[in-house]
Amino acid sequence: MQMDHQKIRISGPFSKYHAPLVFGLCLLPSFILGYLWQASKGSWLSRNSILCETQSFSFHRNEADLSDGLPEIELPRMVYTKPHIFKPPRTDVLTMTPWLAPIIWDGTFNLEILNEQFRQRNTTIGLTVFAIKKYVVFLQRFLETAETYFMVGHRVKYYIFTDRPEAIPNITVKEGREIVPLRVQNYPRWQEISMRRMEMISYYSQQRFIYEVDFLVCVDVDMRFSDSVGVEILSEVFATIHPGFYAAERQAFTYERRPISEAYIPRDEGDFYYCGGFFGGTVAEVYKLTKKCHEAIMADKNKNVEAVWQEESHLNKYFVYHKPTKLLSPEYLWFTGNPHFLKKKRFIEIPKNRAVIRNKRNLPLK
Incomplete structure (x- = not known):
């Protein structure tokens, strides 16, 4: 390599290819790490997809288990007076505490x-x-x-x-x-x-x-x-x-x-x-x-x-x-x-x- 006061010049038998090669070698670790990350990401997503499916299946299975054997409750028809916002049932006494307890x-x-x-x-x-x-x-x-x-x-x-x-x-x-x-x-x-x-x-x-x-x-x-x-x-x-x-x-x-x-x-x-x-x-x-x-x-x-x-x-x-x-x-x-x-x-x-x-x-x- 020779240097003068005006510029830097690369010399040698591979001088015309040397700069791109060096640049490529610098980027190679990044490509490798990126590939490994994508592979691991895919594996992680795959595992978690299976886990989510398993949990979903478990949830539905447990939901079905809870309903098995429970009696169905028949609710009777009820007739009663509709409550009115502006007609409270009692106005002569306190019916609610400051902490909203009835x-x-x-x-x-x-x-x-x-x-x-x-x-x-x-x-x-x-x-x-x-x-x-x-x-x-x-x-x-x-x-x-x-x-x-x-x-x-x-x-x-x-x-x-x-x-x-x-x-x-x-x-x-x-x-x-x-x-x-x-x-x-x-x-x-x-x-x-x-x-x-x-x-x-x-x-x-x-x-x-x-x-x-x-x-x-x-x-x-x-x-x-x-x-x-x-x-x-x-x-x-x-x-x-x-x-x-x-x-x-x-x-x-x-x-x-x-x-x-x-x-x-x-x-x-x-x-x-x-x-x-x-x-x-x-x-x-x-x-x-x-x-x-x-x-x-x-x-x-x-x-x-x-x-x-x-x-x-x-x-x-x-x-x-x-x-x-x-x-x-x-x-x-x-x-x-x-x-x-x-x-x-x-x-x-x-x-x-x-x-x-x-x-x-x-x-x-x-």
């Missing part, structure tokens, strides 16, 4: 429509009550009225937690309904019994209820059903507005106000005051609720603290930060009085002398 009042739902929806799902409902010590005296009336008014037309399991299963009354229940005794330990103090409800419901939800029922309804036993309580109450997790605080401001709520307690709620927080005697939801959600409350109760116990209203205080704390997806109006747990807005009293407290029920004196079982 509040259930008489006149806000059509039970016939709801019954058909839940029959399609083949729903089974578990009803839990605690009848410890002398509280077994309330079982007869509780069960008899439940058979008349609770979840009529649906499958029900009555889970009765008791230290005296032999005292459960012999009541014949309708087809598809069952009384299930669950023996539990007795405790000297009624407050301790009350707080242990969360522990027992949590334990059995994980060990048994999840395999037997779709929803759990947890209520007090010293009550009676006096009107329909049906599937309108069912939701992921529901709570009941306490009849003593439905019109109260949050500062008047009897929340636990001591910061030392796990149930503590500051005075500027809270939506409603909820009953400890009527709550529920899916088994999974009730398990989470009761487990959380039980853990908080045990944490308080380790600090020698007891919340002002035992498990009800912890229930209210839970619902401040885990909003219920449906609220039941005071129709669903009522004490006394006849306010104008209360069109139905569905679940009513039985008058009693609590001192007699909770002390050690004998109480006749009638």
Whole structure:
């Protein structure tokens, strides 16, 4: 190669072919890599095409498997009044929370429509009550009225937690309904019994209820059903507005106000005051609720603290930060009085002398 100051000149026997050859050799690796990439791409596409076809076949096969053996549901023709946008069924009470959870009042739902929806799902409902010590005296009336008014037309399991299963009354229940005794330990103090409800419901939800029922309804036993309580109450997790605080401001709520307690709620927080005697939801959600409350109760116990209203205080704390997806109006747990807005009293407290029920004196079982 010779060089002068004006230009670069390539010399030698292959000088006229040398530049193109060098240029071609430079491009050869790119061609090879491109070919290999295209080949691998084609192979990848081929494999994934087969995979997609396999998945598609699997999906259709599983879809067919799911339909095999399932009964076809015949839906009856239903005639009912058309809902109107500008004619709400209730304007005298709040029917929706700020987080868009419905509040259930008489006149806000059509039970016939709801019954058909839940029959399609083949729903089974578990009803839990605690009848410890002398509280077994309330079982007869509780069960008899439940058979008349609770979840009529649906499958029900009555889970009765008791230290005296032999005292459960012999009541014949309708087809598809069952009384299930669950023996539990007795405790000297009624407050301790009350707080242990969360522990027992949590334990059995994980060990048994999840395999037997779709929803759990947890209520007090010293009550009676006096009107329909049906599937309108069912939701992921529901709570009941306490009849003593439905019109109260949050500062008047009897929340636990001591910061030392796990149930503590500051005075500027809270939506409603909820009953400890009527709550529920899916088994999974009730398990989470009761487990959380039980853990908080045990944490308080380790600090020698007891919340002002035992498990009800912890229930209210839970619902401040885990909003219920449906609220039941005071129709669903009522004490006394006849306010104008209360069109139905569905679940009513039985008058009693609590001192007699909770002390050690004998109480006749009638």
